[in-house]
Amino acid sequence: MALGHFTEQALSDWMKREGPESDIVLSSRIRLAxxxxxxxxxxLATGQQSREVLDKVTEVMENEDLKELGDFSIIPLSGISELEKKVLVEKHLISPNLANESRNGAVILSENESISIMVNEEDHIRIQCLTPGFQIQEAWDMANRIDDMMESQLNFAFEEKRGYLTSCPTNVGTGLRASVMIHLPALVMTQQISRILSAVTQVGLAVRGMYGEGSDSSGNLFQISNQITLGQSEEEIIANLYSVVQQIIEHERAARERMQEDAPYRLADRIHRSFGVLSHAVILDSKEAMxxxxxxxxxxxxxxxTGIQPKTLNELLVMTQPGFLQKHSGELLTAENRDIRRAELIRERVQDNG
Structure with missing residues (x-):
């Protein structure tokens, strides 16, 4: 598959499906280092050494068992533009680190983009599996299957006491990062979010923005993930995350119900005002759009x-990002022109689906 298959469409095929609790949980992700x-x-690797790593991983991808998971494309990062890299980051298919600093970096993508295997990022291999809604166990099953297949042919750095060895000490052990992308507008609007997220961090979980570490929680989107990778099994890590996220979902649902009971007209007014802005605004910066x-x-x-599909909003989350806006426009844009193009694109999508 050509690179355009992954950069021309904002909505990955896996994002077009709805999963459990999809009104609150947008996606679930497993990443293995x-x-x-x-x-x-x-x-620390030389160019030759990183090239050898890429060759070994590429060879493994010819495994017939892996082909059962679908068709894969191997995309060397050296052969694509900075704008195309930015689009892949905005779609969560590669990390900013792989886009900016990698030597002989590459990404191996499944056709529906639910599987992304980054090569020569912070670690030699990072297996990422994405599912719609709250399906963290399903994402783990898929990642674990790929991991087992690769480990049957590659000699992974592993110690009996420490587990899998990784570039960053915080990943040593299982090398597992399990996360969910969760939409919590009611908890933010009722000013409960700080208390909830403070409790989350006290049970070994991290809270980040839409694009992970260093990003803010624009659009009331939060990424909840494990911090502990050593001393717990993969199953324990996932079970802890699942339990805590389930409680967050219940708190968000309760907050939504209270808002509808206590201030229904104020809530409806806010929602319809935002719909009006999206339908008619001429300039929209990223923060307001989110x-x-x-x-x-x-x-x-x-x-x-009614009349608007949630998948349209999922698509706009990517389409309104700077990289995709410019890729879609076919040219580099100034900040103001991006805001104008963002508003135009949103108007088109919202009015078409309204």
């Missing part, structure tokens, strides 16, 4: 707005 024994970590999209999504989930 692995390194090859006998090779320096990517940050907030308005959050309000409209809440309105759809509560049944206060």
């Amino acid at each position: 692995r390194n090859l024994r006998g090779f320096p970590f990517p940050m 907030q308005r999209l959050s309000d409209v999504r809440l309105g759809i989930d509560l049944g206060l707005l």
Whole structure:
């Protein structure tokens, strides 16, 4: 498959499906960090060594068992533009680190984009599996299957006491990062979010923005993930995350119900005002667009707005990002022109689906 298959459409095929609790949980993700024994970590590897790693991983991808999971494309990062890399980051198919700093970096993508295997990122291999809604166990099953297949042919750096060895000490052990992308507008609007997220961090979980570490929680979107990778099994890590996220979902549902009971007209007014802005605005910066999209999504989930599909809003989350806006426009844009193009694109999508 050509690169355009992955950069021209904002909505990955897996995102077009709805999963459990999809009114609150947008997606679930499993990421496994692995390194090859006998090779320096990517940050210390020579060009030849990182090339050898890429060759070994590429060879493994010819495994017939892996082909059962679908068709895969191997995309060397050296052969694509900075704008195309940015689009892949915005679609969560590669990390900012792989886009910016990798030597002989590559990504191996499944046709529906639910599987992304990054090569020569911070670690030699990072297996990522994505599922719609709250399906963290399903994502783990898929990632574990790929991991087992690769480990049957590659000698991973592993110690009996420490587990899998990784470039960053915080990943040593299982090398597992399990996370969910969750939409919590009611908890934010009722000013309960700080208390909830403070409790989350006290049970070994991390809270980040839409694009992970260092990003903010624009659009009331939060990424909840495990912090502990050593001393717990993969099953324990996933069970802890699942339990905590289930409680967060219940708190968000309760907050939504209270808002509908206590201030229904004020809530409806906010949602319809945001729908009006998205339908008619001529200029929209990224922050306002994300907030308005959050309000409209809440309105759809509560049944206060009809005629718009949640997948349209999922698509706009990517399409309104700087990289995709410019890729879609076919040219580099100034900040103001991006805001103008963002508003135009949102108007088109919202009015077409309204």
